Amino acid sequence: MNFSSKLLENAVAEFAKLPGVGQKTALRLVLHLLNREEQEVEDFGQAIITLKKEIRHCRNCHNISDTETCEICASPKRDTSLICVVEDARDVMAIENTAQYFGRYHVLGGLISPMDGIGPADLYIESLINRVREQEIKEVILALSPNMEGDTTIFYLYKKLKDFNIPITTIARGVAFGGELEYADEITLGRSIVTRVPYENAMMR
């Protein structure tokens, strides 16, 4: 693309780094911003800078939070004996949207993936084991994506957790997950959490 302005070119290049945004879309967004009021554009930029500077991760569950302990972990209404293990913050949002789960979470920050060089030490697994050891946990639900990395991670966590002698459960296979959930999928996800099964049973099916 030929730009008449270096400033324009730089802004387009930054937007084009975002996932799913090509050069054309980036240009459209930048030209749109140019037409907005200066204050609006400043608010837009400031929201992103503040987000990056001030966002925290809950010290208990590692979910994205504005405070040291996230709203879910701090809530007296949640069942503190239940932990639902998920890959990232999008999964927490998806499960919260189902309004079918009232325990706490544990965000791993990814899945074990030898192909990508991601091992157990790169994820929040140690802190999960510590929570099960130190808090009065009665069940751990492994709600991870139904793919190879998810299966590998579930199996690894099961081996680490089975000696605590508490139920380790999983949600039904093939349930859609993460940020791109449709409303219909949300109902299925909610149901699969309610009807979760012990991992030992799931393995035999």
Ligand SMILES: [Zn+2]
């Ligand atoms: Zn938390």
